[in-house]
Amino acid sequence: TQLLEQSPQFLSIQEGENLTVYCNSSSVFSSLQWYRQEPGEGPVLLVTVVTGGEVKKLKRLTFQFGDARKDSSLHITAAQPGDTGLYLCAGVRGAGNMLTFGGGTRLMVKP
Amino acid sequence: SAVISQKPSRDICQRGTSLTIQCQVDSQVTMMFWYRQQPGQSLTLIATANQGSEATYESGFVIDKFPISRPNLTFSTLTVSNMSPEDSSIYLCSGEGLEVDYGYTFGSGTRLTVV
Numbered sequence: 001t002q003l004l005e006q007s008p009q010f011l012s013i014q015e016g017e018n019l020t021v022y023c024n025s026s027s028v029f030s031s032l033q034w035y036r037q038e039p040g041e042g043p044v045l046l047v048t049v050v051t052g053g054e055v056k057k058l059k060r061l062t063f064q065f066g067d068a069r070k071d072s073s074l075h076i077t078a079a080q081p082g083d084t085g086l087y088l089c090a091g092v093r094g095a096g097n098m099l100t101f102g103g104g105t106r107l108m109v110k111p
Numbered sequence: 112s113a114v115i116s117q118k119p120s121r122d123i124c125q126r127g128t129s130l131t132i133q134c135q136v137d138s139q140v141t142m143m144f145w146y147r148q149q150p151g152q153s154l155t156l157i158a159t160a161n162q163g164s165e166a167t168y169e170s171g172f173v174i175d176k177f178p179i180s181r182p183n184l185t186f187s188t189l190t191v192s193n194m195s196p197e198d199s200s201i202y203l204c205s206g207e208g209l210e211v212d213y214g215y216t217f218g219s220g221t222r223l224t225v226v
Contacts, residue, residue: 006153033214042115042203042217043154088153090215097142097207099215104153 003027004091006102013079014110021074021105023089030092032065032072033099037086046074079109113138117204117218124194124225131190132221134204139184142207145177147200148220154203160187194225 005024013019023032031050035043047056049065049072056063060083062075072089086106090099116135124130134143142161146154158166158179166179180188191198205217 031213033212035214039150040120040219040222042117042205042219043215044217045212045214048212048214086151092213097213098144098156098159100156101154104151106151 003100004089004102006089006105008105009103010106010108012108012110015080016078017109019076019079019107021087021089021107022071023073023102024071025091026070027091027093028069029100030069030097032069033090033092034063034072034074035088035090037088043086043088076107079107081109081111083107083109113140113206113216115204115206115216115218117221119221120219121222122224124223126195126225128194129190129192130194130223131188132202132204133188134186134218136185136206136216140206141184143181143187144205144207144215145179145187145189146203146205148203149200157189157202191223194223196225199223199225 007022031048033048034046037043047063052067052069054065060077064073086104088104089102114137144159145157148154156169157172158168160166160179160181162181162184176192178190201220201222203217203220205215
């Protein structure tokens with residue numbers, strides 16, 4: 001059983017559509033990070049959310065951390081083909097600041 | 112932001128042999144991590160590598176199979192020993208807190224195929 005449940009696993013949409021990816025857990029995290037990964041590359045950090053209820057915006061991407069710091073969402077407005085990739089949420093906890101990754105969401109945006 | 116150079120980027124190996132993957136960071140980092148990833152899927156932590164101490168392995172991973180070295184604060188290696196086809200995967204290293212917002216920096220991965 002994954003500690004961080006990410007949904008949906010796969011998403012195929014048309015350019016211009018909106019989408020939301022969810023990351024849920026029964027555990028509390030000190031912070032939560034979102035990464036995007038393209039084939040042949042390592043994950044690249046998009047954002048870190050730290051405070052319960054926090055909302056961060058990165059151009060067309062909006063990230064929200066749940067009030068209880070157990071869940072998070074990523075909303076993309078007017079998706080573009082360049083948004084295609086694997087999106088990963090990762091919770092940070094413990095003295096070692098280790099990351100626990102969600103299962104990932106594979107997004108394909110068709111032109 | 113920091114850069115992690117990982118090599119080799121890919122390799123095809125015979126079963127029973129071993130492969131050592133190297134990661135070089137362009138700045139000092141306390142903790143480095145090694146992950147395994149099936150294409151298109153999430154990352155599974157293999158072990159945490161700290162300088163001056165033995166690596167800490169996650170459940171399901173053992174030192175004899177995945178020996179790790181961490182000779183200094185900018186370098187680490189992971190060896191995949193006595194390989195079998197089940198070891199075919201992408202292996203990634205990362206360093207803690209190298210990014211703004213304390214994000215992790217990742218190497219570009221090593222795609223390993225065991226035949």
